[in-house]
Amino acid sequence: MMGSFLYITTLLLGIISAVQCCPPSDRAALLAFRAALNESSLGIFNTWQGYDCCHGWYGVSCDQLTHRVADINLRGESEDPVFQKAHKTGYMTGTISPAICKLERLSSLTIADWKGITGPIPSCVTSLPFLRIIDLIGNKLTGPIPSEIGRLSRLTVLNVADNSLSGRIPRSLTNLSSLMHLDLRNNRIFGTLPTNFGKLRMLSRALLSGNRLIGKIPYSISYIYRLSDLDLSLNKLSGTIPPSLGKMHVLATLNLDGNNISGTIPPTLINSRINILNLSKNSIEGYIPDSFDERSYFMVMDLSYNKLRGKIPKSISSATFVGHFDVSHNHLCGQIPAGSPFDHLEASSFTYNDCLCGKPLKPCQM
Numbered sequence: 001m002m003g004s005f006l007y008i009t010t011l012l013l014g015i016i017s018a019v020q021c022c023p024p025s026d027r028a029a030l031l032a033f034r035a036a037l038n039e040s041s042l043g044i045f046n047t048w049q050g051y052d053c054c055h056g057w058y059g060v061s062c063d064q065l066t067h068r069v070a071d072i073n074l075r076g077e078s079e080d081p082v083f084q085k086a087h088k089t090g091y092m093t094g095t096i097s098p099a100i101c102k103l104e105r106l107s108s109l110t111i112a113d114w115k116g117i118t119g120p121i122p123s124c125v126t127s128l129p130f131l132r133i134i135d136l137i138g139n140k141l142t143g144p145i146p147s148e149i150g151r152l153s154r155l156t157v158l159n160v161a162d163n164s165l166s167g168r169i170p171r172s173l174t175n176l177s178s179l180m181h182l183d184l185r186n187n188r189i190f191g192t193l194p195t196n197f198g199k200l201r202m203l204s205r206a207l208l209s210g211n212r213l214i215g216k217i218p219y220s221i222s223y224i225y226r227l228s229d230l231d232l233s234l235n236k237l238s239g240t241i242p243p244s245l246g247k248m249h250v251l252a253t254l255n256l257d258g259n260n261i262s263g264t265i266p267p268t269l270i271n272s273r274i275n276i277l278n279l280s281k282n283s284i285e286g287y288i289p290d291s292f293d294e295r296s297y298f299m300v301m302d303l304s305y306n307k308l309r310g311k312i313p314k315s316i317s318s319a320t321f322v323g324h325f326d327v328s329h330n331h332l333c334g335q336i337p338a339g340s341p342f343d344h345l346e347a348s349s350f351t352y353n354d355c356l357c358g359k360p361l362k363p364c365q366m
Contacts, residue, residue: 021067032102076091095119101125108132112135118142146170161184165187186209192215225249262285276300288332307330308327334357
C-alpha cells in the first residue's frame with residue numbers, strides 16, 4: 001500500500017514539475033538561438049542546460065502562469081556578478097537566429113552591447129504579437145529595420161542604436177501607437193522622416209542622430225504632446241525649423257546640430273520650455289530673436305557655426321537662467337551685454353564673429 005502511495009506521489013510531482021517547466025518547443029528555440037552565437041569569455045551560456053529553461057538559464061525569464069519564455073535579457077555591459085567577477089564587459093559574435101521567432105509569447109528581447117554580433121534583425125520578429133521591448137543597441141547589425149515593424153501593436157521600446165543598420169525608416173513604424181522610446185542613433189539609415197511622424201502620440205524620446213536622413217523636419221512632430229527629447233543631430237536635414245516645436249508642452253531637449261538647416265530661429269524656441277537647445281553647425285541666418293523672458297531657462301544654448309548677424313539681444317538678461325551659451329563662428333556685431341549670464345562665460349563663446357566687443361572680448365572702441 002505504501003509503495004503504491006509513493007509511486008502515485010512521485011508521478012504527481014513529476015507531472016507538476018513538467019507543467020511548470022518551459023515547453024520543449026521553447027527550449028528548442030532557445031538552443032537554436034544559442035547555437036548561432038559565440039560567447040566564450042564569460043561563459044553565460046554554460047547555464048543553459050537541463051530541460052527547464054525557466055529556471056537557472058542566464059538571461060531567460062518565463063511567464064508564471066503560462067510557463068512560456070517571456071523575456072530574454074542579455075546585456076554585454078552589466079553590474080551582474082558574472083561581469084564583476086570577470087572584471088570586464090562582454091563580447092559576443094555570431095548572428096540573431098530566426099529561431100527566436102518561435103518563442104510565441106516573447107515580451108522582451110534584449111541583446112545589447114555585445115559589440116560583435118552581426119547580420120540582420122530577423123524580419124519574423126514582427127510576428128511576435130506580445131513583444132513590448134526590442135533592445136539591440138551596441139552590436140554590428142546590418143540590413144534594414146523590418147518593414148512590417150508596425151505590426152507590433154504592444155511595442156513600447158525600439159532601441160537599435162550603435163549598429164550598422166541601413167535602409168529607410170519603414171512606413172509602418174508610425175503605426176506603433178504604444179511606442180514611447182525610439183532610438184536609431186549612429187546607424188546608416190537614409191531617406192526622409194515620415195511626414196506622419198506625429199502619429200506616434202505616446203513617444204517621449206525620439207533619438208535619430210548620426211544617420212543619413214535628408215529632407216525637412218516634419219511639422220507633425222509637434223503633435224506628439226508627450227515628446228520631451230528630440231535629437232535629429234548629425235544628419236543631412238534641410239529646410240527651416242517648424243515654429244510649432246517651440247509650442248510643445250514638454251519638449252525639453254532639441255538637438256538639431258550638424259545638419260543643413262536654413263532659415264531663421266523661430267522666436268517660439270526662445271521662450272519655450274526647452275532647456276537644452278543645440279542648433280550649431282547649420283546654415284541658420286537672420287537675427288537671434290529678442291524674445292527672452294522669465295520663461296527662458298537654458299542649461300545649454302548653442303548657436304555656433306551658423307550665419308547669424310546683428311546684435312546679441314539685450315532681453316537675454318531677463319532669462320531666468322542661461323548656462324552654457326555659444327554664439328561663436330557667426331557674423332554678429334556690437335557690444336556684448338553686461339551682467340548675467342555673460343559674467344561667467346568664456347571668450348570662446350563669442351570668438352570668430354564680425355565685430356563683437358566687450359567683456360570677455362576686447363573693449364569696444366568709443
